[in-house]
Structure formats: structure tokens, C-alpha cells
Amino acid sequence: MKMKQFAVIGLGRFGSSLATELINEGLEVLGIDRDEEAVDEMADVLTHAIVADSTEEETLRSIGIRNFDCAIVAIGDDIQASIMTAILLKDMGVKMVVAKALSVLHGKVLERLGVDRVIYPERDMGIRVAHQLVNPNLLDYIELSKDYTIAELSVPKCLNGKTLKELDPRAKYGCSVVAINKKNGVIIAPTATDVLNERDVMVIIGTNEQIESFEEELVGT
Template sequence: MRSFAVIGLSSFGYHLCKNLSELGAPVMAIDVDAEKIDDIKPFVQKAVVADAKDKDTLKSLGMEDIDVVVVTVGEPIEVSILITLYLREIGVKEIIAKVITEDHAKILDKLGVSSVVFPERDMAKRIAYTLRRSILLDYVSLGEGYSIVEMGAPSDWLGKPLAALDVRRQYNIQIIVIKDVLSDKVVIIPGGDYVLKDSDILVMVGRDEDLEQVEKL
């Protein structure tokens, strides 16, 4: 399993460390705040009080041997940029960075980060999307106009087998998971003989405009 280092224990960084550890990944947490390090210490393999703005400190922590380093320091932006620059110079294989603005993202992209994340922006978009379209239970944007949505089965589909509905051809979408909320049964890539019930939750993938048509049924 790949190893991870998380620099900066904001709320995002803290929960990222904890979730990665719960998935069994080895995680090193780094922050200048000793209290934050004490809070995360029970959940990670290693927790270090250190100033990541110092290049020699990053070297001493063996950053070049970590598979993925996540920089969750968003502000001040210049600190995020400096840490990212040092990680690149040290030779870290993969760097993921939290960003605050589009310009921040552009600068880090120029520095060669593997990817950037906008936690606040992306969560706001996700919540706004589900609030605007109240039938949705969950929504994940895949980019390029594609999304994954979770919603109850449209009433017109109930009692019908998937083969008869032929949603791939009729609506240009794919049902990838069906969850029965009563039995907790989960069916991955359901077959054409599956008959939809009112207790079924559908997880579907497709173009945004096609998914919107299904939501209107």
C-alpha cells in the first residue's frame, strides 16, 4: 500500500489523515501546532511537530521516500507555494495540494503538482446541486460534463425489469449500483432481470443533461 504524508492539520487535513489511516494506509501527519499533532497522534503511524516551510526539515523527515504528499495548507498562499516548491526540489513522487483560488491552482500547476483540490468550493457545489434538484440523494461531478448521482427509482420505472427499461439506450445513462434500503442489499452492475422496487436507490453515471432528464421523470 502506498504511503502518505499530510502537511497541515486544518479540519480537512485532520479528517484526511484519519480516513486514510482507517483504510489501512501508513500516514505521517505534520504541523507546527503541537496540540493538533497530539489530537491526530492516536490515529496515524507517525505525527511530527515540524515547520514544513524549512527545506532541511522536509529532507530530514524523508519526504522523498513518501509515495504521496498532500499539502493541506491553503492560506497564506505563499506558504503553500513554498512548501510545494521544496517538495518538488526534494523529489517527491506525487504531490496533491489544497488550493484556495484559481490563481493559486495555476501557480501550483506550474510548479508541477500532480493534482489540486478545492475542498470548500467542491463541497459547496455538491450541496448546491443536491439542494436545487431535491430528488437527488447525492451527487459527484466527474468533470467534462459527466456526473454520478444517487436517487430513488422514478415511479414510472417501478415494477419493471431493467431490460425492459433499457436505460442505456433510452436515456444514455448507466445504472452501476442498486441499493435496497430495507434489506441493505447492494447489487453491483445489476442484470437486465432486476425488477425495480420503491425501496431501491439507484446510483447512475452519465452526462449531466441526460441525468437531468431522468430526474424529471
């Protein structure tokens, strides 16, 4: 079942950007922050925005936080407040709790608390930018786990007109093309006979090493 109601706790740069994007997706978003000025800035953007201290259990109960499909702890610089908020959200039975980690240690603590998903915005963005600088064909890069990656690669001119069978990334590199984004639509689970055209976008899944080998091959051709 698709999540519809989100609570974003912490309306700094990351929290406000995330909350705005959720609104743009047509979802209901409650914004919470201790800073009245931050709340005022987002009041006209979000479904609701309130000034509140998320480390106070009674405050969260009065908001009805456990009724939200997902609560995102986006507190920017107060690790103690982040951890306390995450503990309360889990104890109160919020269906899904996502939290921003400020460091690896902070992230490990959040994981131990049972947070459903820990995100590292600065680290992840740094990884993406680094990969994009090294490989101009790389459009996006998402680490699914410690070992597996999903990447979007632009088809270079040298592969124009080639079929997936000719490219054969699974046999050569161990990674798989799971989709091809073309001008006229997306091909999900493409077959060996599907033809690549310059500037198509291949969605590839594999281990980090497999993706890197495939990227290097594209750069070298």
C-alpha cells in the same frame, strides 16, 4: 498497488478530518503542521505527528517525505506556503502529490506545478449540497471531469419493480447505470433484466446535462 503511507501537511479542519479518515481505513498517516497545538491534538490519533515547516527542503528530506506513497498539502490559509510545499514535494519525487486549492487561481498554479490532483473542498461540498437540495433522490454527486459526473440516486417509489430495460436511461438520457446497491449487496454492471426496488441506490455515469435530465425525470414522476 494500494497506497499505504500518507503524509498530511496542514492539520486544520480539513487536514485533520482527512488524516483521521485515512487512519480509520487502516492506513499509516504522518501529520505535519507548524502549529504545535494542532500537532498535539492529533498526536494520539495519527501514526506520527510532528511540528515542522514544510517550506524547508531540509526538513522534508529529514522526514523522508519521498518515501511516502502520497503527500496531501492541506494547508488552510497560506497560499504561498501551499505552493512552496507542492514545489518541494514534486522536486523531491514524491509518488503522488494532492493539494487543496483555496481558489480557482490557486488551483491553476498547482496544476501548472504538476500536482497530481487538485481538490476544492468548499466548492465541491457546495455543489453537492445544492444538487441534493434540488433533488431529494440524489444521495451523492462527484464531478469526474469538466463534463462527466457520477451520481448516486435513490430509487423512488414510482420505479419500484421496473427493470433497467423499462427505465432505459441510456436510450432516453444518454447516461448509464453502472451499479445498483441493494439491501443484500451491490450489483456491478447490471443487465437489462435487473429489477429496481424502492430505496435501492443507482450509481449513474454520464455528462452533467444527462444526469440533470435524468434527475428531473425522477423528480417529476
